Amino acid sequence: MIDLVVTGLTKRFGGLHVLKGVSFEIHGPELIGLIGPNGAGKTTLTNILDGAIKPNSGTVYLNGERIDQLQSFEVARAGLGRTFQVTRSFRRMTVLENLLVPALALGHGHNRAEVDEKAMEVLEFLTLEHLRNEYAQSLSGGQQKLLELGRLLMLDADVIILDEPFAGVHPSLMEIIYRYIERVNEAGKAIILISHQMDSIFALCKRLLVLNYGDLIADGTPDTVKNDPTVIEAYLGADDDEQGATNGDQAAS
Amino acid sequence: MSRQHTPQLAGLVLIAFFAVFPFVYSANDYPYIMHLLITGFFYAILASSWSMLAGYAGQFSFGHMGFTGIGAYTTALFCHYIYLSPEATNLCTEYAIGDQFLIFVNPIGVTSSTLSQDCLRQALSAWDGSVQVTAMPVWLGIILGTVMGGVFGLLIGLLVLPLRAAYLALFTLGFSEILRAAISAEIAITRGQAGIELPYLFDQGITLFGRHFDKTDKLPPYFVMFFLLLTCLGILAWLAKSKFGLFVRALREDQDAAAALGVNTTRYKVLVFVITSMMAAAAGAVMAHYVRIITPNNLMILQMSLVVAMAVIGGVENFVAAAIGAIIIEFTLELLRNSFEVGDIVIDMTIWRLVIFGVLLMITLRFSRNGIISPIINHFLRGHVAKETVAKRGAAAESAGGSS
Secondary structure, eight states: OOEEEEEEEEEEETTEEEEEEEEEEEESSOEEEEEOOTTSSHHHHHHHHTTSSOOSEEEEEETTEEOTTSOHHHHHHHTEEEOOSSOOOOTTSBHHHHHHHHHHHTTGGGGHHHHHHHHHHHHHHTTOGGGTTSBGGGSOHHHHHHHHHHHHHHHTOSEEEEESTTTTOOHHHHHHHHHHHHHHHHTTOEEEEEOSOHHHHHHHOSEEEEEETTEEEEEEOHHHHHTOHHHIIIIIOHHHHHHHHHHHHHHHO | OOGGGHHHHHHHHHHHHHHHHHHHOOSTTHHHHHHHHHHHHHHHHHHHHHIIIIIISOOOOSOHHHHHHHHHHHHHHHHHHEEEESSOOSSSEEEEETTEEEEEOOOOOSOOOSSSOOHHHHHHHHHTTSOOOEEOOHHHHHHHHHHHHHHHHHHHHHHTTTOOHHHHHHHHHHHHHHHHHHHHHOHHHHOGGGOEEOOOTTTTOEEETTEEEOTTOSHHHHHHHHHHHHHHHHHHHHHHHSHHHHHHHHHHHOHHHHHHTTOOHHHHHHHHHHHHHHHHHHHHHHHHHHHOEEOGGGGOHHHHHHHHHHHHHHOTTOHHHHHHHHHHHHHHHHHTTOOEEETTEEEOHHHHHHHHHHHHHHHHHHHOTTOSHHHHHHHHHHHHHHHHHHHHHHHHHHHHHHHO
16 A cells, blocks of 8 residues: 655755645555646655655655655665656666666566566557667657656656656657556556646646645645635636636546 | 677687787797787776776776776785794884784885895894795785775775766866875885885796796786786676666766666765776786886876776777777887888887877767777677667558558
């Protein structure tokens, strides 16, 4: 059973109060959207969850284990994976090698046949199968994004944070990323989806977290969040709300 | 046989060639050519281990030559200052071990006066040949030098953990220069610029293949350096193929992303420093016993630049290419020494060869970033990849077209 408990996270960078006591919990394979304007603290929150930076106060527990003081690689092994806002594939390594890194880091190296088989499955699913021996740098931007998602599948994390997976992606690849999110979610993984594309967020997520200047101002179903006056004022805006609602409805229908 | 095995086959042929060369070559310049090969192997160890550090792991360190100095000076000081004696000198610092005495000779620095001898020489002249002291075994000095290289590698690895790219280069450059300055300054112990002498690799000579070789013969040090090179290449090959190689390359590409995927980046960054530093230190220690003198100038930045240039021209992302590049360049630089005359003008190649070398380096960097040897190897190893990709894409498109 997946269990992520975040309590009272605060983070200051000099005089800048980036997170002011953020708390939320995830139980089970939820699909959660994390939204908020630029500078709301989404990336900082991700970096704290992932162990890249340490909070000033507050705790994060994953499946009962405290992870907020662990290093990144320990958090990854504990079962939390993330992608980066800007794609960060290992450019001068082959596509297959990119996938092997997390599998071997988890210590699955002794069973190479199984690892290779899983890697091939992942590549097939991401339609990158024919590129497996090419260097990642020769892939298109969108394909590199898919590769990054593939690495997360190999990490087999319980909680996955996707930072702007749709940014700069062609609609046909978008389709694959949609399927990826649904499939990973159905496989029992929790996903935190960070995106500025409201259509996608409303189409995919059953629960939304809204960050605004370091405060978690809303936590609920897309419908309640959309109609939340604080959210409308802070983020969606009166006009955007109309638009968001229509898009949401369209996607739902 | 598939073409992917061609580089392996070529490697075996090359190894066989170097293994039999000293036995079949018999021209007048035999000692000179052997000297070039020993030096070539020495640089090959440095270039290939540096290629693991800089090319694979992306740690562009300028401290590699410093580690050869640590290996060389460790064994030099060890052999210079420590002896075993059956009698107490009552002059030196000494410890009884069983029925022997471990003698620590007092450092007297550089002096021309025969009156001020060190404590052991004084004792020996007092004994007047009645007591024989034993020097420390050279192999133990080389092992100590290698270990010391690892210790300093660990230290530097830990210190440079947060540093990237240019800052790492600057830091290691500083380390190397500080080391050189410290060795130059500490004349009392290291004899400063005068340099410190070392015993022969095999002080009593050695009998190999039923033949006795004198201590000045080139063949024993040739094979010591050759086997050290093969050992280093073997270890590097094993590392490159294992998850170590995968992780350090991931570390080079993106340290944060590698950590986010569960790679203990700290461990591998430190480990790659320790391993490559030990290789440099071992090579430095053996080389020092071969040339039998080590001075601080051996650590000069020019020497480091030579190693970097060899690795870059060979191909910094392939340790075998770097090793081959080192041997070829060592030879080319030597063969270019012969000055020649154009009309009345004498072209002094001893100086111009370095210019040619510099130009070659610039051309390589500009037009072949992967070096000159590495693309040839890659041609055999990865030449099929593009064809495969196209073929698979074609097949995929066809099956998609057929099903629609």
